[in-house]
Amino acid sequence: MTSRLPLVSATDTPAASRALLDAVHGAFGATPNMFRAVANSPAALQAMWGFFGALGGGTIPAKLGEQIAVAVADRNACEYCLAAHTALGRKAGASAAEMSAAQAGESADPATAAALRFALKLVEQRGQVGDADVASLRAAGFDDGQIVEILAHVALNLFTNYVNVAFAVPVDFPGVKLRAAG
Missing domain, CATH: 1.20.1290.10 (AhpD-like)
Structure with missing residues (x-):
């Protein structure tokens, strides 16, 4: 299956997404395709990664x-x-x-x-x-x-x-x- 959006790589990541994708890579040991797709929009990537981080610090196990x-x-x-x-x-x-x-x-x-x-x-x-x-x-x-x-x-x-x-x-x-x- 081919993604309907490009899966950005280290060489074509929007500048505003680079630090966040580095954080994703650090957390997973790789950069999952979902984050590579979302990284087309730095705002959406920031929202998604922030959402994961916030809930990771919540009280639900x-x-x-x-x-x-x-x-x-x-x-x-x-x-x-x-x-x-x-x-x-x-x-x-x-x-x-x-x-x-x-x-x-x-x-x-x-x-x-x-x-x-x-x-x-x-x-x-x-x-x-x-x-x-x-x-x-x-x-x-x-x-x-x-x-x-x-x-x-x-x-x-x-x-x-x-x-x-x-x-x-x-x-x-x-x-x-x-x-x-x-």
Whole structure:
């Protein structure tokens, strides 16, 4: 598959994107294709990298963030994000079975299951959730700040899913099969 946008390289990166791509490279040990596509716009790259950094410093554990990411990626048929976040989830301590369950929006852990249900409802209903949905997160032990962070993780993943799907960014992580629609 060929990307619908150029994947910038070290030689053709816009000057305003260079430092950020260097930071991405330092964090991953390589520069993932998604960031190379987004680097066509220094403003979009700054927004995306800043969003990742801000949520990385939040109170939602990395493992839960990655579980949310694979659930959202699968729902949006984003093979790139599914592959990337499955690998990142494993690095964050999730088992292969936990990541596979999260891809289906499921977890044996009640709090994680509640977060995944909420995340998928946000995606499926375009943010149209109700009082009971927020109350279910509180009942699962999430405080208001964590509830906002769960929504922020969904928003970031919508951004990355749309980038990768819309621009046909080639997957450069070990592939993971999307769940069959049904």
